[in-house]
Amino acid sequence: MRRIAGPPFAALLLILVCRPAAGDDRLFIRAWVELEPVVRIEPEYPIPLEKAGQWVLEEARTLLAGMVYGWTFVWTPGDVSRKVDDRFELVPVAEIPWGSERLAVRQTQVEEARLFAQVTYAMDPAEQLRRESWAGAVVDAATGAGEAPTMKGRQAKFEALANAIKDAVRNHLRTRILNKPREIRGEAVLWDDPQVWVGQGAYHAVTRIRLRVTEIVPYRIF
Numbered sequence: 001m002r003r004i005a006g007p008p009f010a011a012l013l014l015i016l017v018c019r020p021a022a023g024d025d026r027l028f029i030r031a032w033v034e035l036e037p038v039v040r041i042e043p044e045y046p047i048p049l050e051k052a053g054q055w056v057l058e059e060a061r062t063l064l065a066g067m068v069y070g071w072t073f074v075w076t077p078g079d080v081s082r083k084v085d086d087r088f089e090l091v092p093v094a095e096i097p098w099g100s101e102r103l104a105v106r107q108t109q110v111e112e113a114r115l116f117a118q119v120t121y122a123m124d125p126a127e128q129l130r131r132e133s134w135a136g137a138v139v140d141a142a143t144g145a146g147e148a149p150t151m152k153g154r155q156a157k158f159e160a161l162a163n164a165i166k167d168a169v170r171n172h173l174r175t176r177i178l179n180k181p182r183e184i185r186g187e188a189v190l191w192d193d194p195q196v197w198v199g200q201g202a203y204h205a206v207t208r209i210r211l212r213v214t215e216i217v218p219y220r221i222f
Contacts, residue, residue: 029193031060036113060119069093070189088166144168160203183217
């Protein structure tokens with residue numbers, strides 16, 4: 001994931017815990033970051049709690065925004081015969097700002113060289129309606145799994161999640177499209193907290209999404 005500048009972790013944690021969250025409709029996730037990552041990209045090792053705190057809040061904001069606003073996606077399926085590379089791009093619809101009074105860190109703990117944070121987000125009425133619109137019967141649901149090598153560093157966690165979202169889109173369309181299209185466009189939101197773990201040299205992710213496919217562009221000529 002990309003770094004987003006924000007206030008020091010200790011100060012932000014105090015602000016978030018002390019501020020009351022508005023509304024009753026809350027989303028919950030349990031984000032984590034490694035204090036002793038396999039790939040030592042950062043100059044400091046183990047990772048200081050201050051820096052790890054920034055990272056875990058950044059990850060929490062990204063995941064919660066993915067549950068409220070989601071992403072638009074463009075997928076170009078790979079095609080060897082046409083010499084087309086497989087490309088999948090996610091673009092956030094919106095972000096949750098640093099210091100939001102509706103974002104709350106409920107608990108943090110260090111366990112097995114990882115910093116865990118339980119984070120909640122209280123949606124405002126417009127966000128609740130947006131989330132409810134994704135729960136409708138006309139919106140499709142799908143599950144996917146993805147992975148990315150740990151050698152790419154901590155950004156590989158989001159790459160694994162993006163690959164899981166792509167896999168969910170693929171699973172959804174597998175029986176709906178007979179001929180491979182040139183491009184697929186749509187929107188997707190995380191429907192709950194994705195499962196992410198490390199094993200065998202890779203980050204692994206499993207996620208459930210709700211999605212809308214807005215355009216399928218076919219190949220006109222081989």
